Amino acid sequence: MTRRKKTRSLSDKVTIRTGRRKDYKQWRHDNPDQVGPSRRFTQKKRQQRKLQAARKQERQESGQSIDIHTDNTHDNSHDKDD
Template sequence: MTRRKKTRSLADKVTIRTGKRKDYRRWRHDNPDEVASTPRFAAKKRDQRKSQAASKLERQRREGVTLPLHPQDNNVPSDSSQDS
């Protein structure tokens, strides 16, 4: 008769929040109202996003190539003039 393998992890068996990462993730998922970023972290991220957007716009303005919507080719006859 074979023995049952012992499990080393008790994370799945724990019902209370013990401070372990898996338990904290489960608690955070169950209680989204109690989880909020600190004002300092939120301000830091907001500033990072602003600077990233500004640098992206600057890069697009500097490296972007504008394509003409209606090229001015005089060599190509228009189809409307051939209909008459």
């Protein structure tokens, strides 16, 4: 006895006349409200993005700050008056 492979594909969750891709495409076209990602998946991804943003913010705040635009008293661009 063989097991069915686990899949994330929506095509396996749909019961349509045949397993042909053409029929699935037609079903998808006819039922656009059932095609999108599940609520659980979108919540999971939203949570992951929040965590990622929080970690990035932490890294930025804990990092070493450098002064990029400091007071340039030794500006060499005006010294070339030949």
